[in-house]
Amino acid sequence: MAASSSSSTTLPSHHRALVLETLEEGFSIKPVPTPRPGPGSVVVRVIEAGVISYHRDIYNGKRHYDFPKPIVGGLSAIGRVVAVGEDAVVLKPGQLVYVDCVVHARDNPDSLFLMAIHDGVDEASRKLSSDVWRDGAFAEYMKAPLENCFRLDEDRLCRDLGYTTRELMYMMYLLVPFGGLRDIRVEPGETVVVSPATGGFGGAGVQVAIAMGARVIAMGRNEKELARLKEHIRKGKPGAEIETVKMSGEFETDTAALRKFGTVDAVVDLTPVWANRSTHLKSAIQSLRRNGRCSMMGFIQDVIVWDTIALNITIKGKLMYERDDIVLFIKMMERGLFPKGKDLVVPKVYKMEEWKEALDAAAEWTGIGKTVMIEP
Incomplete structure (x- = not known):
């Protein structure tokens, strides 16, 4: 041997x-x-x-x-x-x-x-x-x-x-939303809703979407944490486009707040299990353009709205990421697409x-x- x-x-x-x-x-x-x-x-x-x-x-x-x-x-x-x-x-x-x-x-x-x-x-x-x-x-x-x-x-x-x-x-946090974002083929210049964005994986999702060249709309219940999130992104990536929406818990209110920002191309959702009855993901899907895409990585129970069918919305479940995603992510790190130090x-x-x-x-x-x- x-x-x-x-x-x-x-x-x-x-x-x-x-x-x-x-x-x-x-x-x-x-x-x-x-x-x-x-x-x-x-x-x-x-x-x-x-x-x-x-x-x-x-x-x-x-x-x-x-x-x-x-x-x-x-x-x-x-x-x-x-x-x-x-x-x-x-x-x-x-x-x-x-x-x-x-x-x-x-x-x-x-x-x-x-x-x-x-x-x-x-x-x-x-x-x-x-x-x-x-x-x-x-x-x-x-x-x-x-x-x-x-x-x-x-x-x-x-x-x-x-x-x-x-x-x-x-990387253990950043890789998870990267798997979802890549699975629905998010492109540079697109607008992506990250929901909710104030937890560990959600916050990492905002950082990754920005590094991929997207404009981000971050949803969350905690206004103070949303403000910190926006400041963190802008320190690390001056000029990055990021908007925030405070979740109200009301489907129509949150949908209207998202639509104020114009065309939404994609959604990545990382809802923890304890929030599985929240309506925020339905609002995010309702805000999508025709042929928009949604990556479900969390635990929402009820997501279907009429516009999902009428607008040809793609909803994909995604567990973690693939090996190819890790290889590409490391290349992004090596190309300097992420900030460093405390800005990361x-x-x-x-x-x-x-x-x-x-x-x-x-x-x-x-x-x-x-x-x-x-x-x-």
Whole structure:
């Protein structure tokens, strides 16, 4: 048998990880065996482990997601390759990579799950999440599928453009709306409604749509946060076109407010589950031009209005993004299409021992330009 492209003897026998054995006990730092690479896999030394706004509710059981236990928590990460399987031809030890959390079965991409978040959509994904790719990024080392590791041009991103690995970790938020926007083929110059725009994924959606050359109408209930959103965009992208609409909760009122801004080409909706009965998405769809498009990435229950049929509106559901979306997004980052520093994101960073504080902070530190991470 051929040897691994990088000797596994360079890896320690054990490393520290945040292990969740039961929801009641929460995480504890434990020594666990360090994974070894095999065909189709990469072992990464974790630099930044992303923490999303609802991580706390997943790991305390408030948001009921099924996943195997014990488990190393986390999801996506920024890390450095330390060992690769013998079939790797691009990735090499020492490279900076983005490790994505969306795992697809190689022989059936429809079977997928989010690493260390849930066990997926069918028996096949449950098998993979339990037996093969169980653990997330809250650890010093993690093993990931070869196709889930994306090489980052460190010279360009970190030296020429000045991004830090903490800023690059914000990709975990930016990529989600990018998947939806690209799925409905948003073009430069179009007008896009982002609803709601004041949460983590919604705020990121505004940033991505602006970077794609769109004019944005941001909807939200919090006027103060809408004002901060507009200021954040204009500092990072002087001259960017952004309008805001405060949601009233009334279908006709919100529709009229959107129509004041003229032709609307597309909508991307990222409504959280707790707001699934809101009427704002119906208002956004009602404001679309003939042959307009809507990407549904959230949890709205009732979206159909008569104009959906009369105006040939396309409504597409979208879960996360595709691998090609990640490749293109990284190219956009490398071309300097996003702002840098605090004009992009202000991260809050915690040590592994501070995991409770990190999960609490992620639940509160939300909205455009905000993210939380654990540095092992």
